[in-house]
Amino acid sequence: MTSYRDHHSSRHPSGLRRSVLTVPAINRxxxxxxxxxxCDAVIFDLEDSVAPEKKDxxxxxxxxxxxxxxxxxxERIIRVNGSDSAFFRDDMDAVLACMPDAVLLPKVEDPDAVQSVADLIGESGAAEGLRVWAMIETPRGILNAAAIASAGRTADSRLDAFVVGLNDLRKATGVPAAAGRSYLVPWLMQVVLAARAYGLDVIDSVSNDFNDLAAFAAECSQGRAMGFDGKMLIHPAQIAAANTAFGPSAEDLAExxxxxxxxxxxxxxxLNVINADGRMIERLHLDEAERLLARFQSIQDRKVHAT
Structure with a gap:
């Protein structure tokens, strides 16, 4: 049975990050x-999808x-331009004016990148609820994922999730965009492990061809098997497949x-360990089961409210 864990008390109340749709803020x-x-969450993008002359x-x-x-x-997340860009301060002013659930930092390569933004948020007097997400999308980011996650779990860091960005990583390493992502899997698992070690959620990278939904569904299944909580999406057509792949299956629920x-x-x-139908089940499995059923109930409740 797949484990659906609440990794940190700051997590969004819905507890769901199966489908994380990115939307260019320039596109009304x-x-x-x-x-x-x-979708469970929306990343409003001020970075790659917005030309320099269109940032304002x-x-x-x-x-x-x-x-x-x-x-x-x-959940509302705003992706800002990098802290070394001319647009960063204006982007952060917009974040603090909007007060979303989180701000997403691109190309994070070391713990200081997270802490400096957390300090900026804290100095502004913003509410504790404003979290930081980090894009892990460069070779240095992959290599330093554990250090970033570890430092990001201090009381004032606000770090809540990793998002993997494979387009930039492929460009930097020369690894082609082949089906199955076989040469990328070790790096993806390294990010998942770092996130799990320090209680972060971790979101899988985008799939660029939104017309090939069969290939997308396969990539979602792979991402779930690797331990990701959800997937970053570039088109609404991808939402249903992501929600299905990263949601509890009928087999999960029965178990x-x-x-x-x-x-x-x-x-x-x-008892902490019991025998059920010839299988050993520990109380930790009960905790996982209760969380999964609670997550499923939140999905059902959402459907009721949407009708």
Missing amino acids: RALDKVAGLD EARANLLAFLEKTDLGHR ARLVVAAFARPDNAG
Whole structure:
């Protein structure tokens, strides 16, 4: 049974990051569609998808949109330009004006990149709820993932999630965009391990061909098998497959209910390890099962509220 864990108390209340859709802040039509989509989170992009001469317009679009739009359960993240760019301070001013759930930092390569932004947020007097996400998308970022995660878990760091960016990593390393990502898997697993070691969520990279949904579904299944919590998306057509792949399956739910029922029997009260149908089940499996069922219930509740 797959483990669905709440890694940190600062996690968004929905507890779901299966589908994380990125939307260019310069694209008003795309912004206006967000509230009707079934994604768990939205990354409003001020970085790669916005030309330098359009940065001011993109910030204005985003401020106006978030001021008037209730996104309900959807987590709101703003991806800013790098701290070494001419756009960073204006981007952070927009973040502090909007107060999203998180700010996403591109090309994070060392712990200082996270801490400096956390310090900036703290100095502004912003609420504790504003978190930091880090894009891990360069060779140095991969190599330093554990150090970034470790330093990011201090009381004032605000680090909450890693997002893998393979396009930049492929460019830097020369690894081609081949099906199956076989030469990239060791690096992906390194990021997952670092995230899990320090209680972060970790989001898989985008898949660039949104017309090939079969290939996308296969990549989602691979990402889930590697331990990712969800996937960064570039098109609404990818949402359903991501929600399915990173959500609890019928088999997961059946197993979770079996575990809960087994521990609920009076003869198993107080036991840490029990025998259920010839299998050893530990109380840690009960904790996982209860979290999975709670996560499933939040999905069901969301469907009810959407109708």
